[in-house]
Amino acid sequence: MxxxxxxxxxxxxxxxxxxxxxxxxxxxxxxxxxxxERTAINDRIDRADSVAPVPLGEIAAAPTATGTPGPAPGQDAEWTRVTVTGVYDPAHEILARSRTVAGQVGFEVVTPLRLPDGTAVLVDRGWIPPADGGALARPAIPPAPAGTVTVIGKIRLTESKAGAIERRDGRVETRRIGLPLLAPELPYPIYGTFLQLTEQQPAADPIFTQIEARHENAxxxxxxxxxxxxxxxxxxxxxxxxxxxxxxxxxxxxxxxxxxxxxxxxxxxxxxx
The missing domain is CATH 1.10.287 (Helix Hairpins)
Incomplete structure (x- = not known):
């Protein structure tokens, strides 16, 4: 049949x-x-706030050369809370434009934190709305605290598709926080990760909106x-x-x-x- x-x-x-x-x-x-993979990322995000922060050096290796970022930590380190102490360098502050929070487009302020050994780590201090005049109108940026600052932040990996950087009034602007692209703009070695600020001593300016972690759609x-x-x-x-x-x-x-x-x-x- x-x-x-x-x-x-x-x-x-x-x-x-x-x-x-x-x-x-x-x-x-x-x-x-x-x-x-996405479920594991969500689990790390959920656990991050319940685990005590560890020193940055336990997660990321220190950079050694100017003009190129240090070794990047593994993907499983992203969203880990770390602590680090240093001095902000507002002269080399970076603006990440066209960043969206709660449906509104604005800027994220990324400031290098210089460490005692001469290296630096970029710290995303938070989001601020644009000035009147449109989404790309540069706002008045609150100054970073002077003197020694202790930062607690979450490990973030370099963002892809960084594109080109621009300079407006001597300040670097970018669409994405791409460390290989930003490292040549800075006069000291930088870590292969940047930090998303969650706590700071002295306290951060209240105008900043803290960037919340986005869960993956697993x-x-x-x-x-x-x-x-x-x-x-x-x-x-x-x-x-x-x-x-x-x-x-x-x-x-x-x-x-x-x-x-x-x-x-x-x-x-x-x-x-």
């Missing part, structure tokens, strides 16, 4: 169905790995994984349905069968003497 499955045509159909199902399973597995990837696996099952089920239909042969509609039976009986009656 199913001997036709061994013909070249049906073997080709089977190979195509198996290949398509295998690709869909692999895509589902990839989405599952993305779900697991469930979206989980849903995609399930979808791809269902597509794989449906592909194989579709092949099985097509094979069964082929084995049963052409199906005559019920109306056609009734008409054929009526014609048969009419012919038989006409042939009777």
């Amino acid at each position: 199913y001997r036709f499955l061994f013909t070249p045509r049906w073997l080709g159909y089977l190979a195509l169905a198996l290949a398509a199902a295998a690709v869909m399973v692999l895509l589902g597995n990839w989405q599952l790995s993305r779900y697991q 469930w979206q990837n989980g849903g995609y994984a399930v979808q791809w696996w269902l597509f794989a099952v449906l592909t194989l089920a579709g092949f099985g349905w097509a094979a069964r239909r082929e084995a049963r042969g052409p199906v005559t509609p019920a109306g056609s069968r009734l008409a054929e039976d009526a014609e048969h009986y009419a012919n038989a009656a006409a042939e009777k003497p």
Whole structure:
């Protein structure tokens, strides 16, 4: 009954169905790995505020050369809370423009914190709204505290797609906080991470809005994984349905069968003497 499955045509159909199902399973597995990665990031974000901060040097290696950032910590270190003490360098402050908080576009103020060993780490002090005149109108920037400052912040990795930097009135502006792009603009070695400020002594200016961590949409990837696996099952089920239909042969509609039976009986009656 199913001997036709061994013909070249049906073997080709089977190979195509198996290949398509295998690709869909692999895509589902990839989405599952993305779900697991994003879930791990969310777990680190949730744990960060409940764990005591550790010294910056325990998470990130100190830089050694000017013009290039130091070694970047691993991805599993992102959002870890660290503490570091130094002196702000407002002369080399950086503005990250077109940054959105609560649906409003403004600026993030990134100030180098110089450490006793001569290196520095960039500290994102927070978000401030633009001045009147549009989203790119530079606001009045609160000065960084003078003297020794102790910072508690969360480890952030360099941002991708940094693009070009600009200078306006002697101040560096950028769209993304890309450390390889910013390091040549600074006269001292900088760490391969920047800090997102959460606490500071002396306290930060209240005009700053603290940047909240954004949770990853892990469930979206989980849903995609399930979808791809269902597509794989449906592909194989579709092949099985097509094979069964082929084995049963052409199906005559019920109306056609009734008409054929009526014609048969009419012919038989006409042939009777």
